[in-house]
Amino acid sequence: MAHRIGQFLFTALVLFGLWLLFTGTLDPQETAVGALLAAGIALFTHRRFTRGGLQNLAPGRLLCLLAYLPFFTWQMIKANLDVAYRALHPRMPLNPGIVRVKTRMTSDIGKMAVANSITLTPGTLTLEVDDDTLYIHWIDVRSTDPEEARRLIPGVFEPCLKRIFP
Amino acid sequence: MNLLLQGVAGTLILIGSLFLFLGALGVYRFPDVYNRLQAGTKSTTLGALSLILGVGLAEPAWLPKALVLMLFILLTNPVSSHAIGRASYKSGYPLWEGSIVDHCQEHDACKGGGEA
Numbered sequence: 001m002a003h004r005i006g007q008f009l010f011t012a013l014v015l016f017g018l019w020l021l022f023t024g025t026l027d028p029q030e031t032a033v034g035a036l037l038a039a040g041i042a043l044f045t046h047r048r049f050t051r052g053g054l055q056n057l058a059p060g061r062l063l064c065l066l067a068y069l070p071f072f073t074w075q076m077i078k079a080n081l082d083v084a085y086r087a088l089h090p091r092m093p094l095n096p097g098i099v100r101v102k103t104r105m106t107s108d109i110g111k112m113a114v115a116n117s118i119t120l121t122p123g124t125l126t127l128e129v130d131d132d133t134l135y136i137h138w139i140d141v142r143s144t145d146p147e148e149a150r151r152l153i154p155g156v157f158e159p160c161l162k163r164i165f166p
Numbered sequence: 167m168n169l170l171l172q173g174v175a176g177t178l179i180l181i182g183s184l185f186l187f188l189g190a191l192g193v194y195r196f197p198d199v200y201n202r203l204q205a206g207t208k209s210t211t212l213g214a215l216s217l218i219l220g221v222g223l224a225e226p227a228w229l230p231k232a233l234v235l236m237l238f239i240l241l242t243n244p245v246s247s248h249a250i251g252r253a254s255y256k257s258g259y260p261l262w263e264g265s266i267v268d269h270c271q272e273h274d275a276c277k278g279g280g281e282a
Binding site: 020022077083087092094112115 | 185
């Protein structure tokens with residue numbers, strides 16, 4: 001029961017936060033309606049919305065998320081410069097292929113975070129996920145060995161993501 | 167201060183447009199659907215994020231909404247690209263002949279025709 005309440009509170013908090021951002025005002029009437037709606041929707045959706053509930057807001061995880069964002073942004077900028085370089089280069093230096101790598105993430109949401117991060121960062125696009133195996137289209141294949149590829153692609157993100165999505 | 171903010175906003179919008187253009191160029195030049203998706207995904211994500219952030223800074227009243235938009239783009243863009251790439255592979259679109267490896271070939275999960 002305590003767990004369900006945690007799930008409900010977390011869902012309502014996220015929804016209410018989104019409401020505040022969307023309406024962009026702290027007017028009491030608007031805020032009250034938002035709180036009511038957030039609570040009402042959370043009542044019906046909290047079990048689908050979150051598994052961990054309030055644990056998602058544990059300080060350690062939030063700190064990790066904060067630390068992850070600049071790192072991720074930097075990776076994304078590198079990815080864009082990389083694509084731009086290849087698109088502008090007269091001979092288009094491409095060396096593509098699909099490689100198989102294993103991920104250490106165990107939860108579904110963790111796998112999704114890794115797959116999304118891979119897609120947005122230099123030269124890699126997640127094509128298929130099968131249990132703990134990811135098939136990745138790599139624009140510049142530097143290694144076809146699964147262990148080496150594992151270190152080069154998901155290995156970059158996993159230490160931090162593992163702490164955010166245990 | 168205001169002028170500085172406008173300058174930063176303008177620069178962000180310019181950078182965003184530039185990345186969107188380069189992404190379009192990549193989509194035009196790259197040889198197969200998978201490489202094109204790579205160009206499409208990365209540049210549309212960062213390009214759109216930079217552009218939206220620029221708009222949010224230029225018009226501070228819109229900033230909270232801009233942040234929510236950025237979050238949703240960040241969460242949904244890679245998922246749609248993954249879905250397109252996966253569907254292409256399952257429908258049998260071949261890799262470019264210059265591709266050097268395809269681990270997906272010998273694996274059941276990648277074969278088309280199944281439900282999944």
